[in-house]
Amino acid sequence: MGDVFAGSGWHDTWDVMVLANEGIEPDRLNRLGGATDLCWFGLPPADFDRWVWGLYIFFRDGQPIRAVRWEPHTKLIRIPGPGDQVLHPDTVMAPMANPYGDPWLQPA
Template identity: 35%
Template sequence: MTKMLMRAGLTVFLACLITSCGIAAPPDGPVRTTQPQDCSGGTFDFGTSGGAQPLGSSDLMLQKMLEARANKQTIAMQDLAHSAGWSDEWDRMVEVGEHTERDELNSRAQTTGYCWKNLPPTSPMSDRPSDTYYLFVRNNRPVQFIQVRPSENPIILLRGVVLTKETVLRYYGSRLKPE
């Protein structure tokens, strides 16, 4: 009888532990599907440690953004890019943050049929904010990205806002904001 009570107690304890840790619970956030997708435009990988840098140094561009923020500058994106030694081979910049989904990104970046690897996580269970990516696009094709840590994010962008070379950034609060 004692063994049976101990087994029953252990079973109840394990069941409580499993459900309280979320192991048996379904995810709360959106689930990314693994269905075959139209990747006719190509595939772009945010997990390639800085990726190709045909425009110029991603690190230097981020440094120039951070300097503009620290100096409370008002500056056009094109002037910012030139100060980092970047070429003009981009049309727009879009922010890729937590919860960005493929179709939404393709719509904002105007990159029809692109698939994206290593997008920031969508899990609401994440223990820290994810890095953000600034994606630079030319002629509806992704060209380069900059990886930005949450603690150093220099630009305030509302979801869905797209920056162009002509966009002017103005210091607002503690970061740069498009006019």
């Protein structure tokens, strides 16, 4: 995963990327990012009547250093399954074909 971001021209170091889907609770986001007592605002709400969006939030040493907003047509990184939605720089990614639209990356 680190190579993907370095290849895109982003050379900041990061420890964990949290996929902050709609409705994520601030306490859970802090836990997943290794943060303590951060106050969050503007997180994607759980609203079934609106367009779904979320954030890729990158942390270094428990501090958020970058956030990238995604919408369904720009969600290029997906983490399937019910577990914690996190990636690390050493996570091996695999491209996934999508017969109905753009491909995406997910953990191999």
